[in-house]
Amino acid sequence: MCIAIPGKVISLENNKAKVDFSGNTVTVNTGLVDPRPGQYVLVHAGCAIEVMEKEKAEELLEIFADLEDFR
Amino acid sequence: MRHMVQKQKVMKGKDPMRITMAHGGGGKDSADLMKNIFGKYFGNEILDKMEDAAVIDPFLLCDMENKKMGKLACSTDSFVVTPLEFPGGDIGKLCVCGTLNDLLMMGAKPLYITCGFIMEEGLETDLLERIVSSMAETAKEAGIKIIAGDTKVIEGSGGLYINTTGMGHVPNGRDISAANCRKGDKILLSGNLGEHHACILSARMEIENGIRSDCAFLSDVTETLLDAGINVRTMRDVTRGGLATVLNEIAESSCCEMVIREKDIPVSPDVKGLTDILGLDPMYMANEGKMIAVIPEEEAETALDSVKKTVHGKDAVIIGEVSEILKGSATSDTDARVKLITHLGGTRVLDMLYGEGLPRIC
Amino acid sequence: METATVIENLKNYDGPELKLMEVCGTHTASIFKSGIRSMISPAIKLISGPGCPVCVTPAAYIDKCAEYAMKKGHILLTFGDMMKVPGTDGSLSDLKGSGASAELMYSPFEAVERAAAHPETMFVVAAVGFETTAPAYALAIEDAKKRGIKNLKFITALKTIFPALSWICENQPDIDGFICPGHVSVIIGIRPYERLAAKYKKPFVIAGFEAEHILAVIYDIVNQIKKGEARAKNLYENAVREQGNIKALDIIKKYFEEGPAMWRGLGTIERSGLYLKKDSPFDAGSRGLDADIKLPGECRCGDVIVGRINPDECPMFAKGCRPDAPYGPCMVSGEGACGIWYRNRKL
Numbered sequence: 207m208c209i210a211i212p213g214k215v216i217s218l219e220n221n222k223a224k225v226d227f228s229g230n231t232v233t234v235n236t237g238l239v240d241p242r243p244g245q246y247v248l249v250h251a252g253c254a255i256e257v258m259e260k261e262k263a264e265e266l267l268e269i270f271a272d273l274e275d276f277r
Numbered sequence: 278m279r280h281m282v283q284k285q286k287v288m289k290g291k292d293p294m295r296i297t298m299a300h301g302g303g304g305k306d307s308a309d310l311m312k313n314i315f316g317k318y319f320g321n322e323i324l325d326k327m328e329d330a331a332v333i334d335p336f337l338l339c340d341m342e343n344k345k346m347g348k349l350a351c352s353t354d355s356f357v358v359t360p361l362e363f364p365g366g367d368i369g370k371l372c373v374c375g376t377l378n379d380l381l382m383m384g385a386k387p388l389y390i391t392c393g394f395i396m397e398e399g400l401e402t403d404l405l406e407r408i409v410s411s412m413a414e415t416a417k418e419a420g421i422k423i424i425a426g427d428t429k430v431i432e433g434s435g436g437l438y439i440n441t442t443g444m445g446h447v448p449n450g451r452d453i454s455a456a457n458c459r460k461g462d463k464i465l466l467s468g469n470l471g472e473h474h475a476c477i478l479s480a481r482m483e484i485e486n487g488i489r490s491d492c493a494f495l496s497d498v499t500e501t502l503l504d505a506g507i508n509v510r511t512m513r514d515v516t517r518g519g520l521a522t523v524l525n526e527i528a529e530s531s532c533c534e535m536v537i538r539e540k541d542i543p544v545s546p547d548v549k550g551l552t553d554i555l556g557l558d559p560m561y562m563a564n565e566g567k568m569i570a571v572i573p574e575e576e577a578e579t580a581l582d583s584v585k586k587t588v589h590g591k592d593a594v595i596i597g598e599v600s601e602i603l604k605g606s607a608t609s610d611t612d613a614r615v616k617l618i619t620h621l622g623g624t625r626v627l628d629m630l631y632g633e634g635l636p637r638i639c
Numbered sequence: 640m641e642t643a644t645v646i647e648n649l650k651n652y653d654g655p656e657l658k659l660m661e662v663c664g665t666h667t668a669s670i671f672k673s674g675i676r677s678m679i680s681p682a683i684k685l686i687s688g689p690g691c692p693v694c695v696t697p698a699a700y701i702d703k704c705a706e707y708a709m710k711k712g713h714i715l716l717t718f719g720d721m722m723k724v725p726g727t728d729g730s731l732s733d734l735k736g737s738g739a740s741a742e743l744m745y746s747p748f749e750a751v752e753r754a755a756a757h758p759e760t761m762f763v764v765a766a767v768g769f770e771t772t773a774p775a776y777a778l779a780i781e782d783a784k785k786r787g788i789k790n791l792k793f794i795t796a797l798k799t800i801f802p803a804l805s806w807i808c809e810n811q812p813d814i815d816g817f818i819c820p821g822h823v824s825v826i827i828g829i830r831p832y833e834r835l836a837a838k839y840k841k842p843f844v845i846a847g848f849e850a851e852h853i854l855a856v857i858y859d860i861v862n863q864i865k866k867g868e869a870r871a872k873n874l875y876e877n878a879v880r881e882q883g884n885i886k887a888l889d890i891i892k893k894y895f896e897e898g899p900a901m902w903r904g905l906g907t908i909e910r911s912g913l914y915l916k917k918d919s920p921f922d923a924g925s926r927g928l929d930a931d932i933k934l935p936g937e938c939r940c941g942d943v944i945v946g947r948i949n950p951d952e953c954p955m956f957a958k959g960c961r962p963d964a965p966y967g968p969c970m971v972s973g974e975g976a977c978g979i980w981y982r983n984r985k986l
Contacts, residue, residue, distance in 0.1 A: 208665055208771035208822035211553045228550030231485040235748055237778040238886045248825060248878050252746025253775035255887065256825045256878050265877040266851045270640040273858055276648045276865070482745065555745070556719075621850045622646070623674020628982045
């Protein structure tokens, strides 16, 4: 139901952050998360809803690694 | 979105001059406006006559050397973009390039353009002058003359709308049409998708980025193709509705199917980032300086090499081909004609745009 | 495992027919966008679920929004999703022609800023969504409260996924596994799915929205079923924590309470809606907006929403009902299940 995309935190101020999405800087509300500059946050409707463990490209490379063999 | 109309730059300490209803009255204020802004930038031997209509020598439409008449191409378009000025251009440059490109896509050499201005009260005259100057400069670069025009003033809050109509000469024997595609033809796209649309949205929503409109006239690309003797089937500029809509229109005219490869479709990272943020699809977003050309298979490589040497075609790429011509009785208009091979190797239909393509959360 | 192996295994699956539900409208869209259906065995049927606000919002809600949009001195703010959903007298987009002030917003925080900048106008937010968006509305309300903003209200059509999934499990027992919504799960974590998996003995696997995420989850669900397993799993660990986002869950509890909500196609489901607490000055009258338009004769939207049939099994699909000439609500906006399926129709 929910388009949310990861962006990189550039700077923090009060309960907001400047987040970069491939060259687009958007101000995002950080009331639900506690990120550091340089970390990736998942942003939905102008709100950061979680801090990402790793960068998306890296995550996708590993996504099939743990799948068990087909029975 | 009226509230997002561009904040007009106001000079500190000075009230800017603005258009009023008097400027549309036909009296002294109108005459002054004509002289000080339009006349200053738009002069040429036809317009300067200031007659009720421009009168043109039809032999200018002839190929005098070979004594062949050729044909007249004519196109009209109206421009209502806000903000009026944006990174990479303004409504003035846009209204010339847009109409020029429509002529160029038919293989015409553009000759003349007319312009009709509807100005809302409150429009800053400095802004109007910048736009008129931009139009004149673009027309000069393109080698075309502005031969007729009109201005009106209406109540409002500083908006501006411009219509341009262009005329050009299609040389005898040239037949470029969306109905011409044949099986095996390659589809060439001249560069990155979505730039203009992304730039306008960014300006309206104050999203900081480096995206610039790709507003430009494409004569370098079209002339390169035609001068090289390429048997271009059809050309279309990728404007409202985006690439997907243009491909569907051509496929319908030619009654054919097309296959396009997602991995070959160029989108710059910052435009992709913006479309991700807003939930939009670059395939449906407008450009103002990109085109597609359908080229016979055996000429495609040559065509691509030539186009890549031009300024506006340097990022050109072959994105797919015409896969089938549909025979027999007319196919239902609900049948899908354009197939996309996705990044992962799956396939899906690439339909034309339905509705407005609104940014979503879901 | 290599991508190619995963795809090959799914393409060559030759076991009994399986029905997997993509609960979330955004998953339906991603699956369509990446062409996944064309890459897997036709024996693995992916069916759309009710996680699509466009499809499940009843007309009464749109009518209430339209009422505000037509009021002098009011501006209705909405996400693009809701502009084309039909109310009794047309959609918000249709009504703009009759003078309705309905404008797009990109975040609820934008609504707060506009209200602050224009105290003479009453801004009403069409607050639609699931658990993913609810915390954003709550934060916006908190900000508005702190700044003493009085010209901002919300008409909520917020729903929660667990009751809907329970309803589906009770009423659609032929669904074999569930692709669970990644971003809702960021908020609620994995516990609700563990309860469902334990009770109904089916796999519930959380997926992100890239094609690779969805393929991995389809693979895992099919594999679990082959092995006779029925576990809840999180294959979106990059974003989803086991416990969800505690701050988000807390702020939802602070401003909202559960109540019954009407889901087109499913009916009223108890405790599946989130409403601003009684007497909240920010509520624009969100309770009881249950009445719906009568679905036209042959329309099977109700069955499509619960996954009883796929859109292309509706008699009207692509014949009397297309995005440019819609017959039923699931086709109207082009973002509902039928609109998405239409764009995935056979060449």
